[in-house]
Amino acid sequence: MYLVRRNRILRTNASIRNLVAETTLTPNDFIAPLFVDEGEGVEVEIASMSNYYRRSIDLTTKEVKELWSLGIKSVLLFIKCKDELKDNTGKEAWNPDGLMQRTIKAIKNAIPEMIVMTDVALDPYSIYGHDGIVENGEIVNDPTVEALAKMSLSHAQAGADFVAPSDMMDGRIGIIRKILEHHDYTKTGIMSYSAKYASCFYGPFRDALDSAPGFGDKKTYQMDYANRKEAIRETMIDIEEGADIVMVKPAMAYLDIIREIKNAVDVPVSAYHVSGEYAMIKAAAERGWLNEEKAILESLTSIKRAGADLIATYFAKDAAKLLNK
Ligand code: PBG
Numbered sequence: 001m002y003l004v005r006r007n008r009i010l011r012t013n014a015s016i017r018n019l020v021a022e023t024t025l026t027p028n029d030f031i032a033p034l035f036v037d038e039g040e041g042v043e044v045e046i047a048s049m050s051n052y053y054r055r056s057i058d059l060t061t062k063e064v065k066e067l068w069s070l071g072i073k074s075v076l077l078f079i080k081c082k083d084e085l086k087d088n089t090g091k092e093a094w095n096p097d098g099l100m101q102r103t104i105k106a107i108k109n110a111i112p113e114m115i116v117m118t119d120v121a122l123d124p125y126s127i128y129g130h131d132g133i134v135e136n137g138e139i140v141n142d143p144t145v146e147a148l149a150k151m152s153l154s155h156a157q158a159g160a161d162f163v164a165p166s167d168m169m170d171g172r173i174g175i176i177r178k179i180l181e182h183h184d185y186t187k188t189g190i191m192s193y194s195a196k197y198a199s200c201f202y203g204p205f206r207d208a209l210d211s212a213p214g215f216g217d218k219k220t221y222q223m224d225y226a227n228r229k230e231a232i233r234e235t236m237i238d239i240e241e242g243a244d245i246v247m248v249k250p251a252m253a254y255l256d257i258i259r260e261i262k263n264a265v266d267v268p269v270s271a272y273h274v275s276g277e278y279a280m281i282k283a284a285a286e287r288g289w290l291n292e293e294k295a296i297l298e299s300l301t302s303i304k305r306a307g308a309d310l311i312a313t314y315f316a317k318d319a320a321k322l323l324n325k
Contacts, residue, residue, distance in 0.1 A: 023305040025297065027071030027323060031117065031270065032316035035208045036060050036079045036103045048204035049275055050282045052314050054080060057103050061110045070320040074115040076164060076312055077103055080209045081124045088134055090122035090147045094154035101158035108159040117191055118155040120148055120176070121167035129206075129213040131167040131221060139221060145172045149179040152190075156180055162189040162245070168196050168221040177242035191270060192243035195231035195257055198222035201250045201276030208275065231257045232264050239267055245310065250274040252299060255306040262307025270310035271303050278314040293322055 010020050035054035037044065042056035055063060064075055079099045085092040092098055100118060107116050121131040122144065128134045132144030144167065152163040165172050173192050180188050198219045206212040223230055235246045246265060248258045249272035262269050281299065285292035296315045303311050313319070 023301055025301050025304055025319065025323060027316075027320040028073060029300075029304060029309070029311050030072050030316035030320065031074040031076050031310055031312040032067050032072050033076045033078060033312055033314060034060055034063065036077060036099060038080075038082065038099060046204060046208040048207045048279050049314065050279075050286065052208075052278065054208055057099075057106045060103060061106050064107050064111055064114055067317060067320075068111050068114055070317060070324060072316055072320055073113075074117060074310075075107065076117045076119065077107075078119045078205075078209060079103065079124055086125055086127045088127055090125045090133065090151070093122060093125045093147065093151040096154060096157065098154075101154060104155060104158040104160050115161045116159065117162040117164045118160045120152050120155065120163050120165040122147060122151075123167075123211045123213075124209050126211075128215065129211050131218065132169060137215070141169050141171070144169050145175050148172050149175045152176045152188075153179050153183055153185070156183070156185040156188040160188065162191045164191040164193065164247075166193040166196060166249075168193065168218075168223070171241070173238045173243050174241035189244040190242060191245040191247060192238040193249055193272070194235040194238040194243060194246040195254075195261065196222050196247070196249045197225045197254065199225065199250050199253075199274070199276070201253070201274045203276055204279045205275035225253075228257060228260065232260060235261050235265060239265060243267065245270055247272060247312075248308070250277060251303045251306075251308070251311070252277050255302065258303065258306040258308050268309040269307055270312060271306070271308035273299065273303060273311055273313035273315070275314065281315075293318075297322060 037054045037056055039056040040058055043059050044054045046052050104116055123131045130139050132139040155163050245268045247270040248254055251271040251273040258271050281295045284290040296319050300319055
């Protein structure tokens with residue numbers, strides 16, 4: 001054969017493959033989600049997320065120091081609210097001495113350079129396990145947005161670098177930006193979960209925070225997984241309303257959406273590699289059906305190749321260790 005193009009030349013050995021690799025993962029790409037609980041010295045493994053833990057503030061701070069030493073620049077906080085503090089207004093969400101607010105302060109105090117992002121949605125605080133206020137069996141948009149604005153301001157006041165609204169109510173980015181501006185929080189960023197789908201892959205997360213919806217599902221606010229154009233529309237509106245970073249969630253089953261959004265916008269795009277995606281790899285690896293390390297790197301590289309500038313992933317620490325090897 002006299003071939004003009006021999007594509008295998010660029011795959012001959014690791015050196016040339018590395019030289020021509022189009023996508024390179026680094027710990028700078030990762031956002032590490034953390035589950036925080038009350039108490040001291042508390043470390044509880046999440047039943048459906050092996051080797052992932054819910055920790056009290058002291059051990060969370062210790063973990064954040066380790067993440068920083070591995071090169072991870074951002075954490076995304078979720079708290080487990082005590083049952084007796086849950087109601088249908090979400091008011092514990094803006095308690096200045098609430099668990100979230102104390103956690104933000106502790107982390108910023110210990111590692112000021114770590115970018116602290118906070119989940120903004122009412123589900124951990126809701127007796128109904130819904131992301132918003134419930135009236136007559138419905139999740140009402142506008143009163144929920146008022147609550148989310150108060151919650152966001154409270155996170156900013158505690159020192160959060162970014163608030164990350166994950167609720168999918170209409171108009172919340174605009175109102176959050178307005179309240180931050182009004183109170184002179186001009187350095188607080190907004191990472192919007194702009195294309196968040198109603199997904200079964202959030203199951204293990206709801207175990208972690210005991211936040212499964214008590215009735216119905218989240219399909220009246222989270223997106224239908226059959227839709228693609230709707231993701232662009234949602235994302236464009238969030239950017240117009242003031243989002244600094246937009247997000248697609250989940251990640252692996254939505255790589256097409258990540259790419260579409262990456263091509264359509266000029267702000268950084270993040271993707272959330274969610275709890276169920278973590279659980280799938282862990283469960284298969286525990287059975288010896290998948291090589292865990294390879295599955296982690298292939299999955300995260302694919303998400304980045306699809307167009308994600310940032311990846312929120314429960315594998316942040318494992319991947320950083322692999323990449324630092
Ligand atoms: C809360 C929230 C959820 C996740 C992030 N923020 C759960 C949900 O919407 O039901 C899921 C994260 C994961 O599964 O890893 N609004």
